Amino acid sequence: MRLFVIFLIWVMCATVMVFFIFLPIDARTQLVTTFIVLLGVIVLKYFQPKGSMRMVLLALGTSIVLRYVYWRTTSTLPPVNQPMNFVPGLLLYLAEMFSVCMLFLSLFVVSRPLAPRPPSPGLDEQTLPTVDIFIPTYNEDAMLLAHTIAAACNIDYPEEKFTVWLLDDGGTEQKRGSMNLLEAKTAEKRYAELQLLCQQLGIKYLAREKNEHAKAGNLNNGLAHSTGELVAVFDADHAPARDFLKETVGHFSTDPRLFLVQTPHFFINPDPIERNLKTFQHMPSENEMFYGIIQRGLDKWNAAFFCGSAALLRREALTESEGFSGLSITEDCETALELHSRGWNSIYIDTPLIAGLQPETFASFIGQRSRWAQGMMQIMRFQFPLFKRGLSFAQRLCYLSSTMFWLFPFPRFIFLLSPLLYLFFDLQIFTASGGEFMAYTVSYMVANLLIQNSLYGSFRWPWISELYEYVQSIHLLPAVVSVAVNPTKPTFKVTAKDESVSQNRLSEISRPFFVIFFVLLIAFGVTIYRLYTEPFKVDITLVVGGWNLLNLLLAGCALGVVSERRERQTSRRVKVKRRAEVEVDGRWYPAMIRDVSLRDSGIQIFTKDTAKFPLGAHANLRFEAHGRAGKGELPIEITRSRADGEILDVGCRFMPEDAGHHGLVADLIFANSDQWKLFQNSRRHNPGVLRGTLWFIRLSLIQTVRGLQYLLFHRQSAQDSKTSRDG
Amino acid sequence: MRTLLTVVWLVFSCSVVVAQTPTFDMAPERKELTPDPSRIPEASGEFVETDEVDEAEAQPVPIRYLMEEPTLRLQGETAVREWSIGLTPAQAASPAEFVFTYSNSIVVAPESSLLTVEINGTTLLEESPRGAEREQRRVVKVPSGTLVSGGNRVRIEARQTHRTDCTINSTFELWTDVSAEDTYLSFSAQSANRMTSLRDIVAVGTDTTGLTRFHMIMPSMGSAEMADIALRLSQKLAIASGSESPFFSFGTTLPEAVGPGEMIVAVGFTEDISRILPGRVGSSDPNQARFLTIPGDIEAQALVLSAPDLRSLKLILDDMNVQGLVRQDEVPFVAPSGSTRFSFADLGVTASQFFGRRFVTSVKLGMPADFYASNYGVARILLDAAYSSDVLPGGSFNVIVNGELGTTVPITTAGGAVLQKYPIRIPMRHLTPGINIIGFEAILPTQVDNSCIPGADVTDTPRFALFGTSELIIPNFAHAERAPDLAAWSAFASPLDASGSRLDLSLARYDELTLSAAATVMAKLARSAGAVIDFQLVAPEVRAQADNVIFIGVADRLPAELLDGVVLTAVGDSADDIEQLDNENLELWNNRITQPRLLSWFSNVGAWFKENFDLDASIAFVWSDGDSLYNLPSTIDTFFYQTVDAETGAIRTIVSAASDVQLVNGAEAFARQTNWSQIRGVVSYHDILTDEVVSIEPSSAQFLSVRPLTFTNLRLVLTNWLASHFILYSLLLLLSAVAAGFATNKLLGVLGRGHEKHEEHE
Structure with missing residues (x-):
């Protein structure tokens, strides 16, 4: 009853607001009104309001956006009988309306992201459920797998209660018996190698007969061979922290209808864009907006979905849905959609409990995104979330938001082209005067930036969304189009995570970015020319030219994105503080491990005996492991050293020889998830719209210059990197 | 013979010019002047x-x-x-x-x-x-x-x-x-101008100034009854004549002479009339209005209404059936509701080709009395036209509404274009109830114009063509009758023509001059309404009643409280003039001083805002809705002023002037349709010095009726009202958003997860 009353009041308030917004008011009133409303938004935003004032801020922003929508719809479309103007004009209009729809969907999703959940209730050792840990793999190398498996084995959970499974799709009978001799040989070798590794680490190895339904099929095979009540899934490059199960298992006992506990994907290395722009250390990663806000927002509506890894699922639910769904190539989201529609619940825990690897090259990054985009398109096609039976209305909107997001290449592309139509061909696809542009479009854009910033401020800096969308659009557009044409065609392509960029070079898929950049640059020249030669339409030229300039800034920044920097540090170093001892020539020196990555570490050794540690020297590192490994020794090689009084600062590379060694490395780096949280928090601050914009302009100018330098001096692109293989 | 002479004369005079021209070195002219x-x-x-x-x-x-x-x-x-x-x-x-x-x-x-x-x-x-x-x-x-x-x-x-x-x-x-x-x-026919029936009044025509003058001869005026008859008769005459500009003067004796466009009308008791027109009155049917020839010098006819008593006179008047002139230039009106599309052909603009450099055409369009969209409305022209490849970018299409520039659309593409249903948006800011003139202008500069080679002008290729299929679209707009609104009053006699409502008419006196003004005003109103307006004469006093009243008379003789809202400046009371002089001096000095660059940039931005949004600092931050005094300068004759009684809602329209003579002069000025059609706002007056009609918009107006009482119309009325009180709109939007924000917050508190957090804790 109370709910009904509140809902009624809300409907009334919203109706009144929409009524006022949709009055066909004149431009003068619009200008004054948006000025006042924007001022209100800016003042409110300054106080970073929570609760009701945050909603007021969003409502004010929404009012400006809706006024723009009303005006755009009623006054700006070119006449239908001018197809040259009307068709592109309509496309631009649709693109803008799509963006507005997405804005409102995301406003709904993140209207009130769920606060961090209280820790799950204490676990009773006796009634703990049994857990199967699945590590599906396809082509990852044994060393990478070793770390992940070791980390999985290290998980803090009664040993008899959980089983680790390596689900190998690279060593299936089908592969081993392949007609392609080389492939058969590789598969045979991999089969033997991984079996040995699993034996050493004491886990189960499973390879199926045929590579059917890609990852979903592989996981279902795992399900068929196992019996645990709960199933954890970790990608081959996602090493879990020790407390993974402790943090997640308890929730299943609280809610018998819970089918999923999803945790964030935390990456210890930068994605190629972060690496090339050098933003990894100080700017929040791209996926943090998703895991930091959006999943929490989805969680409020019981719509947090399975992201393929770093999650714990209930077998009972999976049995009901006959395993993981394999209709689309994003089996994770599809499975969650199916189970939500069957009345199962999900939750999301905003604590990084796994650490993963990002693809190293821009090309493989794009490959990964293509899969996501295509998969989401398939879900749109096969089970359109808005009409999916069994889902609550909120869940429908949430899934709509998640899947429709991937249509962004279309509007992005249209936004890129539209100003060119005017600058090059003089088409009038947006009928408005300079004054109206100011009163409506500019205020809309400012409102949009302010809304985005107050929603995602410390997780996503201004213009970064646009940049990521732009750099993906160029190659995602054909992918999305192809799935629209032929929804069953796309196949699961495994993202390569084991490549590296050994020298500065242009990405092999960089050419379109340079072409676009130069076209936009010419358009910029045309703008200047027209400003001087056509004084009678300065206002329109200024507006369109300004828009093109914005595109040029994005395109310039993208040049930096596709100019791949040589990798200095192979993976992210995590700061740790662990007592240890280092042995050289049979003598043990006390030491402290300061930072650690998957491949190397920084150690302080308490000694004046610097001569004992020359570069290239082999040594052993001994420390107390948190997990089951106990006290172990890890072979290392000194890669640098610097004496500082009593202390010798050395860098060393790990030289793991057996599975135990991998367990030690995993222990060092993955044992404590708190440090990941600390690192994330260090990057999470909001520069604000103005400062963020200035920062982005500066970044963009620098990256443009760097991109052009690469074009001149580092043109040879590496063709040897294998980006993907069919699965 | 005469023709031949003229030709000789023409040739001669031209040759004189030719003989003179070599002293100028203007070859082209010489060529042009060759006969x-x-x-x-x-x-x-x-x-x-x-x-x-x-x-x-x-x-x-x-x-x-x-x-x-x-x-x-x-x-x-x-x-x-x-x-x-x-x-x-x-x-x-x-x-x-x-x-x-x-x-x-x-x-x-x-x-x-x-x-x-x-x-x-x-x-x-x-x-x-x-x-x-x-x-x-x-x-x-x-x-x-x-x-x-x-x-x-x-x-x-x-x-x-x-x-x-x-x-x-x-x-x-x-x-x-x-x-x-x-x-x-x-x-040629000497008797051509002779009138025989009431229908012939349609041919009364105009005098050399464009007025139609009715000389009303009323030997026994001075009573309310006779005034009543005079004012009804003048309305009928105005309608019968179909004249755009009828003017009535009153007297007791025959004028010395009448010319074309003038008409004598004798009204009164039989005995009085027969004194004026001896021997004529009894000669034809005395029971109806009839034309009699006036004997003697002036060679004219008179329309005579005579009867032995008032009752019979009234009967004669009531029997007068008049039909107006069927004019062939009827102005199309917009539909009473919904949007209206006019093709240019409907509006009288046919396809035309144009060879010159500034094409101009205009259409007349009638807006209803309850037109209430000047603050927000946007009409559109869908232009079917073409301009040749000679036309240079920099030209433009301009739409001029009632003399004010409404829209300018620059021609931006070189190489010519065929425009099909090309939209031009026209703010309805300058439209008013009544007949509006919408002008269309095409500015078509060419390279040939720049060099201006004589003779090059006469080409066979037109620069511009306008097609009759072009359309003018008036969208559905807000309909609301308001007062004061002299525009609706003068154009439609609105809201007086509303059925059932009774109009009171109150004259300060029943003398010649007051009656002249009153008859002219009532005649104009009858022409506007297209029918005789019923009224009843009442004494000139302010009464608490709901009926609408028109007061006509010299200001001094009208109830003082009627004119509370206006300030009449007596002649010689010239504080205004001094202030104006000071302002002019200040402006002069301002212009002399070179502004610093930054300042001039600011003033440019200000000008841009003014031009694009009709927005300047003064109106953005001042919002007054109180009653204000309207100052009338000393150089005026008649003024119109409309107020609404706060208690009864009666609309009082006052037609007044400082003196009798000014009142009549003003009535003559306003008899002209060009002046009459400019009456609008709360106060309108005729300035003698400039011979212009000046109107003042009301600082606030009252709604009389909002019809149709539909959601759509109410919404549009609200829009127009808010557009004129835009600060209020901003605040309303702000408040509604704040309310929606709070409501959303409450709703989010009970929807989805998160609210059961407390329970989870337990």
């Missing part, structure tokens, strides 16, 4: 040339003046005027001559210009304008069968080109003035 015998209209034999002084009305012939204004000016490269005149059957049947007198600007090049006069589609005159040096008078025989009984359509068109200049501005220097004094139809 082209084939173009001399006199040679055609169709025309009868008369010299200015020739046989000027040796004996009075019946004539009918044609103009509805003192001087008709045809300006620009093309100009067309079209209107209707009424004729009696006798006039239509009589052989007639058409006299046409004009002069034109010296810069009009005759050989490439053309003046055309048509009546009912028959071309009476077509010639190159030659009135640069002195007025030209033409007398043309009207072909029999051209004139018809009732409405006749007169059309004058001028196409003019400049002798030396090719700029856009030079097109404003082109004009031809048609003299109202000397442009008329003269009829």
Whole structure:
């Protein structure tokens, strides 16, 4: 009853607001009104309001956006009988309306992201459920797998209660018996190698007969061979922290209808864009907006979905849905959609409990995104979330938001082209005067930036969304189009995570970015020319030219994105503080491990005996492991050293020889998830719209210059990197 | 013989010019001035040339003046005027001559210009304008069968080109003035102007100034009863005459002379009338209005209404059935609800090709009395037109609404274009209830204009073509009657014509001058309403009643509280003038000082805001809605002022002036339709010095009725009201958003997860 009353009041308030917004008011009133409303938004935003004032801020922003929508719809479309103007004009209009729809969907999703959940209730050792840990793999190398498996084995959970499974799709009978001799040989070798590794680490190895339904099929095979009540899934490059199960298992006992506990994907290395722009250390990663806000927002509506890894699922639910769904190539989201529609619940825990690897090259990054985009398109096609039976209305909107997001290449592309139509061909696809542009479009854009910033401020800096969308659009557009044409065609392509960029070079898929950049640059020249030669339409030229300039800034920044920097540090170093001892020539020196990555570490050794540690020297590192490994020794090689009084600062590379060694490395780096949280928090601050914009302009100018330098001096692109293989 | 002489004279006079021109080094002009015998209209034999002084009305012939204004000016490269005149059957049947007198600007090049006069589609005159040096008078025989009984359509068109200049501005220097004094139809039949029935009143016509003058002879005026009869009669006469500009004067004796466009009307008791018209009154049917010839010098007729007593007189008046002139230039009105589409052809604009550089055309459009969309509304023209590849970017299409620039659409593409339903948005800011003039102008500069080679102008390829399929779309707009709103009042007599409502009319006195003003105003209102307006005369006092009242009279004699809202400045009370002088000086000094760059940038931005949004600092931050005083300058005669009684809601319209003479002078000024149609706002007055009508918009107005009472209309009315109180709109939007924000927050508190957090803790 109370709910009904509140809902009624809300409907009334919203109706009144929409009524006022949709009055066909004149431009003068619009200008004054948006000025006042924007001022209100800016003042409110300054106080970073929570609760009701945050909603007021969003409502004010929404009012400006809706006024723009009303005006755009009623006054700006070119006449239908001018197809040259009307068709592109309509496309631009649709693109803008799509963006507005997405804005409102995301406003709904993140209207009130769920606060961090209280820790799950204490676990009773006796009634703990049994857990199967699945590590599906396809082509990852044994060393990478070793770390992940070791980390999985290290998980803090009664040993008899959980089983680790390596689900190998690279060593299936089908592969081993392949007609392609080389492939058969590789598969045979991999089969033997991984079996040995699993034996050493004491886990189960499973390879199926045929590579059917890609990852979903592989996981279902795992399900068929196992019996645990709960199933954890970790990608081959996602090493879990020790407390993974402790943090997640308890929730299943609280809610018998819970089918999923999803945790964030935390990456210890930068994605190629972060690496090339050098933003990894100080700017929040791209996926943090998703895991930091959006999943929490989805969680409020019981719509947090399975992201393929770093999650714990209930077998009972999976049995009901006959395993993981394999209709689309994003089996994770599809499975969650199916189970939500069957009345199962999900939750999301905003604590990084796994650490993963990002693809190293821009090309493989794009490959990964293509899969996501295509998969989401398939879900749109096969089970359109808005009409999916069994889902609550909120869940429908949430899934709509998640899947429709991937249509962004279309509007992005249209936004890129539209100003060119005017600058090059003089088409009038947006009928408005300079004054109206100011009163409506500019205020809309400012409102949009302010809304985005107050929603995602410390997780996503201004213009970064646009940049990521732009750099993906160029190659995602054909992918999305192809799935629209032929929804069953796309196949699961495994993202390569084991490549590296050994020298500065242009990405092999960089050419379109340079072409676009130069076209936009010419358009910029045309703008200047027209400003001087056509004084009678300065206002329109200024507006369109300004828009093109914005595109040029994005395109310039993208040049930096596709100019791949040589990798200095192979993976992210995590700061740790662990007592240890280092042995050289049979003598043990006390030491402290300061930072650690998957491949190397920084150690302080308490000694004046610097001569004992020359570069290239082999040594052993001994420390107390948190997990089951106990006290172990890890072979290392000194890669640098610097004496500082009593202390010798050395860098060393790990030289793991057996599975135990991998367990030690995993222990060092993955044992404590708190440090990941600390690192994330260090990057999470909001520069604000103005400062963020200035920062982005500066970044963009620098990256443009760097991109052009690469074009001149580092043109040879590496063709040897294998980006993907069919699965 | 005379024709031959004229030709000789013309050739001679031209050769004199030719002999003179070598002293100027202006070869083109010499060429242009060379006479082209084939173009001399006199040679055609169709025309009868008369010299200015020739046989000027040796004996009075019946004539009918044609103009509805003192001087008709045809300006620009093309100009067309079209209107209707009424004729009696006798006039239509009589052989007639058409006299046409004009002069034109010296810069009009005759050989490439053309003046055309048509009546009912028959071309009476077509010639190159030659009135640069002195007025030209033409007398043309009207072909029999051209004139018809009732409405006749007169059309004058001028196409003019400049002798030396090719700029856009030079097109404003082109004009031809048609003299109202000397442009008329003269009829051979001596009795052509004789009126025999009430229907013939339609042919009363206009005088040399464009007015139709009714001389009301009322020997026994002074009583309310006679005033009542006079004011009803004047309305009927105005309708019967169909005159745009009827003016009534009152007297007790016959005027000494009457001319064309004037009419004597004698009203009164039989005995009084027979004293004025001895021996005539009893001769025909005394029980109805009838025309009698006045014996003696003035050779005129009088419309006589006479009866032995008031009751019979009223009966005669009631029996007078009058029909208006069926005009052929009826103005189309927008539909009472919904949007209206007019094709240009519907509005009287047919397809036309244009060779010049500034194309102008205009249409008339009627808006209803409850038009209430001037603050937000946007009309559209869907233009079907084409311009040639010669036209340079930098030209424009302009839409001018009631003399105010509404929209400018720059031509931005070179190489010509065919525009199909090209949209031009027109803010409805300058539209008012009543008849509106929407002008369309195309500015078409070319490279040829820049070099301005003489003769290059005359080309076969048109620069511009406008098609009749172009459309004017008036969207559905807000309908609300409001008061004060003198525009609706003057254009429709609104809200007086609302059925069931009774109008009180209150005259300060029943003397000649007051009656003259009252009769003229009521006649104008009747013309506006298209019907006789019922009223009842009441004493000039303010009464607490809901009926609408019109007060007419000198200010001193009206109840003082009526004019509380206006301040009349007495002559010599010139504090305003001093202040104005000071302001002018200040402005002068401001202009002299070179502004610092930054400041000038700011003022440029300010100007841009003013131009684009009609927004400046003063109106953005000041919002007054209180009653304010309206100051009237000392140089005015009659003023109109409308107020709404706060308690009863009665609308009081006051027609007043400082003195009797000013009242009548003002009534004569407002009798002219050009002035009358400019009445709007809360106060309107006629300024003697400038001969202009000035109106003041009300600081607040009251809604009388909002019809239809639908959601759509209410929404639009609210929109228009908010657009004029835009700060309020901002605040309302802000408040509604704040409320929605709070409500959303509450709703989010009970929806989805998160609210059960407390329970989880337990």
